[in-house]
Amino acid sequence: MPEPLDVVIIGGGVVGCAIARELSRYRLRVCLLEKECDVGFGTSKANSGIIHGGHHSDPRSVKGGLEWEGNQLWDALAADLGFGFKRIGELTIALGEADLPVLENLLNRGRAKGVTGLEMWPAERVRAEEPNLSPDIIAALHAPTTGVVNPYEACFCLAESAVRNGLDLRTETAVLGLSLADDVWTVETTRGTLHARFVLNAAGLFSGAIAALAGAPALAIHPRKGEEYLLDKRLQGHIGRVIFPCPSPVSKGILVIPTYDGTLMVGPTAHTVDNPFDLSTSAAGSDEVFAAVQRFAPGISPRDVIAQFAGLRAAADGDDFVIGLTDRKGFINIAGIQSPGLTAAPAIAQRIVGLLRNEGLALTPRDDFDPRLPAPVHFMSLSTGAQIDLAERDPRYRRMSCRCEFITEGEILDAIGRGAKTLDGIKFRTRAGMGRCQGGFCAARCMELLARELDIPFTDVTKRGGGSWMAIPRLTSIGQEASHD
Amino acid sequence: MTQTVSTANYLCIGCPMGCRLEVDTAEEDRIVEIRGFSCKRGKEYAAQEHVDPRRNVALTVGLRGGALPRLPVKTSAAVPKARVLALCAALRDLVVDAPVRVGQVVAANPLGLGADIVATREMRAVD
């Protein structure tokens, strides 16, 4: 048996990626296994992208503590890795007198945690700051600490940084078996067998199944679906802050979210489902979202929807995070990470590193650790002068590949160079295909570039790996599919 | 004895107007009257469609040495409707070499249907 790895992380969502990035500061041999074709392509991709202000979760819970701790780590992370992060603030609104004590309670809870800047706004202030909200709003709690990121972008950057610092990232690799002998775990995957001292279970919706494979105590995960609706960019600026309705005991409710790119998103619903693959949206979900949002944002209508999607929260029994050692030596759960999981992820990563240290993992800092990533070019945000210079120097920036989001061929090629292997890989790295035409124009161009750069036939390009094929070869006169030339 | 007249209905495909054509026939399918057309072509189409329906076909064939993998082509005359699918299947493995000019015959009278296959786009040869 070869020398075992130090750590195998199962699951490349934001939690697995944040842990991998944190561990890459040290001289360790770490492998991250992800069953999808890209990191962040499970629950993280469909996340609302809110870095929560810090005051929403109960401080007595695990997540309550990690929420505010995590919130404060995002500025440094975004500065190092170059992904977009803006503290745009949030308003939790009161539509009636009965809502006021709930807001008071949130305010006091936040202050007790040390959340800074919380402020109760009267109706006039709400109207002045957010004129497109309903005039029926009587007050709102303002939290300036709330921010937004593109969750998938955070995953890509965390993973890319970790890879640059030595992480072995294996996508399209699913775990089939886990066994422990002589303090070493054997991890059987769809692409070979690994050995490691520690196994971190960050498998999200599938963390219960992974715990079962490891022989660890049962861990029940209940997928809870959230449908989200992305609105046309014509509504950019219509609302500037994340808007929460007054929370009920069971839910934070359905929100208006100005995404990092400025596009408004509305959602999510919250309904438990049985099937961890059920990402379908529904007419009922759409009706629920728009009915809820129109109560406080009357200018928002289903007519403006340009994309819809659903994600599944990996909720554990008791609705708290499940983080820690198990009775199987070296097998650590990081499970049940639902909201505010994205916010908490950097703090979770630090906590796991501490846990591993306590378990005897030697953590020697890497002297060549590079915390930064080269910033990607975003052509359309350059000045005309800079665009002229760049296009002059580099002919890759002379073609428009996506006309809705204005993404150049150079940016697509850069994304492929950074690991995009599929249309969705390009879409979530560059936004090409995310705009109002939803890929009608750019998909064929991106497919051509993928085929050329990855040296594969055009018909082998997929939407997001596996069986998500886009096109097949034409038929011959005897009805067979033509072979590739 | 009164003569039995039956009426067949067709939609004209001659142009986008889509006139509703009626063809009255008597014994042995003899055409006695055509109605509903707005032009001479429509009347001719109705008569033709009733007796021997034909279609023009547009498809692509393989292109070697051009900037694109496919060359658009069409039939030079309408072919019997019932043979359209057979014609397309027969042409599926055809590959022609660039350069090609518009109107160039790339297959002469395939399946003996009385129509050639001609290119509808100019394609330069690229190295």
Added chain:
Amino acid sequence: MISSKPAHLQGVYDVVVAGGGPAGLGAALAAREAGAERVLVVDREKEAGGILLQCIHAGFGLHHFKEELTGPEYAGRVLRDALEHGVDVLSDAYALDVLPDKRIKLMSAEHGVRLIETRAAVLSMGARERTRAAIRIPGARPAGVLTAGFAQRLVNLQGCLPGRRVAILGSGDIGLIMARRLTLEGVEVVGVFELMPYANGLNRNIVQCLRDFDIPLHLSTTVVQVHGRERVEKVTVAPVDDHLKPLLSKAWDVPCDTLLVSIGLIPENELSCQMNLRLDPVTNGPVVNSAMETSRDGVFACGNVVHIHDLVDFVSAEAGLAGRWAGLAAQGRRPPDDNVRLSAGENVGYCVPHSLSTEREHTVYLRVRKPMEQSVIRLSSPDGRFTYEKKVRYVFPAEMINLKISPRMLQNFHGDGLRIDVLPR
């Protein structure tokens, strides 16, 4: 392919045209014929000609060229005409912006990013397809839900197939044409599902593309759910009631690996929005006067970027008008002012242009909201003192109506507003 004269992009242009489909090429030709010296067409594809290059079927040109042509033949002719008349065509390039001083910022594979000076501009960016999201079809989001036009590109230009078993949502012409095209390539087309009680495409396409191949057309039926995790596995379809609400108790499953969506086109107005042009909320295109000039002086528009046409021949006619006035504007001749605003009345979705002059001949394009037999097109003044009526046999939303308006027709009209209704006789 037809080679274009390389454009040097030096000095001041008389007219720069954004988009090299039949609208842009036609406008460029007309601008030259009106005396403009330097005319440049900017097109994003490797070869200008526009979407017609992938529309390999026949049915184009009966009005404009007096013969029936395929899309590539029509595109080839308008490109050749423009080139022969000394138009510069810059392909593989993209108009990024039209600045307030009318300088045009463009990106070219050959020249990089440039600012070009011009005296007049024509917008002819065409249209894009409405997508699944626009009608919020619920269900999973696997690969295999694509617009009919994207499928057309895959088949006719890339030479591959979108799937093996295809269902089509929407009976727009592109969907109908693709039903036939895929059938000819050996793909199984299991049916076309149309929400409305009538087909949205032209009658000739219902006959030639569906009936000829026994492809069922299900009217008053829509897709209520998409199934499949990685690739489409089936769709659930259901009939709809009179209020277009699906009757889920009567739903059935249609196994397929592909759902083509053919639910209409929307003018491509990224550039127009950036320029803050006034847009018509119904057409989603710029508001234009009878010279096809937009709300910005010296900026004209034509073709599908203004409103969706069903015949390219009418695009060419409109392009001739826009190009001529752009060419004259470049020489300092402004189009004469219009004196009548046009508005859409009963059973009229929209009318273009949005204004006209009682002194000149015009063609007004309009589209009805619902089909009607034995109808009459009525022009009337708000005070009811003036009316003009024209009988029509039948009207369909799918078929654009072109109404000729002459000074003679309006000789008894005194006012500044005319309303157009399409009413039962």
